[in-house]
Amino acid sequence: MMSLRRHRGSISAYAGLLPYLGFALFPFYWMLLTSLRKNAEIYDVGNLSFLVQKGATLQHYVFLLTRTQFPVWFWNTLVVSIVATALSVFISIAAAYGLVRIPFRGSSFFSIGIFITYLVPPTLLFIPLSRVVTTLGLSDSRLSLIVTYPTFVVPFCTWLLMSYFATIPKELEECAIVDGATRMQVLCRIVLPVAMPGVVTATLFSFTLAWGEFIYALTFISSGTHKTLTAGTVAELIRGDVFYWGPLMAGALLASVPVIIAYGFLMDYYVSGLVAGATKY
């Protein structure tokens, strides 16, 4: 793949990428800088510098962790994301396997249904869904999010896993079935080990989507102690008080850390999942 075309003029390519990188990364740098600056420096209007000048401080982080409900939101988000992800991946594996590997009447109908649901944005349904959540007696609970997050995760993961399962040779399964294995055994012992990259990708995406979800968390949860990071940070950390940019930036960064870590370790899976939505059919 390394052809001449790619090397020629690659310096101009790097030069061209610089503005893109600056645009992509500067907001994060600025957030980090603000979170480490003392208030006196943050509010020193007119003094523009791109470094911490008057001594770095962790006071905003300390404030965030000791004087706000941030640790509680962190815990809530962790619980909701992990449980919703486990639930979603389980449902998606079963559905994808059923749709791709077992011929049955209506499978193409369901496949199209899954695809259309994948396109449904959460903002289309948050109002009726909040009524449904209330009817189920789940309002203002973490369970309301655990139950509803799979609605936007499962269609994506099922679609993704369908394309992975479809690439596994059928002969492997057929041999096992002839030998008397059940479908469940085939799925767990033959298909899943081979499709592991797909499962990892699906898990990573579920976790990322659940971690960053905002509108359901904002709508379904009312009390501060049940909030997740996104809703808590936006709704509770923004106060009328003047000196809040420091803790707010510290909170936004800290809340992003788990997603960035997961992504850093599993970037190739992430890219393959991201591109799958676009190019795999």
Add this chain to the structure above:
Amino acid sequence: MGRGRTDATVPVGKGEGRPRSALPVGLCPVRPQEVTAFLFVLPAVLLIGGLVAYPFLYALSLSLTSKQAGVAAQFIGLRNFTDLMHGEIFRRTVRNSLLFTGVAVVFKTVLGLGLALLLRRAARGRRVIRGMVLLPWVVPSTLSVLGWWWMFDPLSGVVNLGLSKLGLIHERIPWLSDPFWAMVAVIIVNVWRGLPFFGISFLAGLVSIPEELYEAAQIDGAGKVACFARITVPMLRPVLGVIILYSIIMTVSDFNIVYVLTRGGPMNSTHLFATFAYEMGLASGDIGKGAAISLFIFPFLAAVAFLQLRITRGQTQ
């Protein structure tokens, strides 16, 4: 939902060379493996039926009522829709949604294509560069937009400070407090957030174009522009189509960016469907009207789904 697994009225999947029963389709006995298949699919069907399809129907029925928070619903036909159409804020919301989506998607497409072409040529350090470029897409938008909110602060925000230090502006730009500039800010942030997705997806499309095509074209004396116009763009068409369509539905339904940056303000001038629906349905408690506003996203969804399926079919044939 959860209709019995003996329900044989569901449309028939395209036969994949499996043995067919002599009976007419509707009367086919249920094969054991169909029961197994349905058991596998059942959890997803229950989930989508109960928490996507049912809420959608519920939204349709709510939108025809005068349902207020804490008050019983009363059927009022299409009154919510006609009221909305006559309201200045809603008309503005429709214009905003079209403008926001149109401008943002065009910028993401053009800049994304540029990004993909550059990434393709930068072989060394590709992983690191790709990792950095993707960051805005990975970090939850609600959180990163808080950073932008601070950057757009009119007094101490770095955007105004930077622009005036560079001598590009002489007085502060009223980002977020002026309807025009607030819309500009919201679009900039959406482009920032969506650009990595476009760039990386286009890159995947680019690397799948066979190198031989370019080599053959070069032998025939084709220049760079001709190669781009005659090879890259046509070969990239399906990916372009899928990504742009997907982005249209996700951009038109955006909530996070506008909610965090402007809350739809100043004076309701930057609302999109989702933020106005939230404002009307939850903040003001006019649930019927809020549901009606949300439903305006549906035509976009239907159009996108229809076109996506057409592209998909075209590819598999």
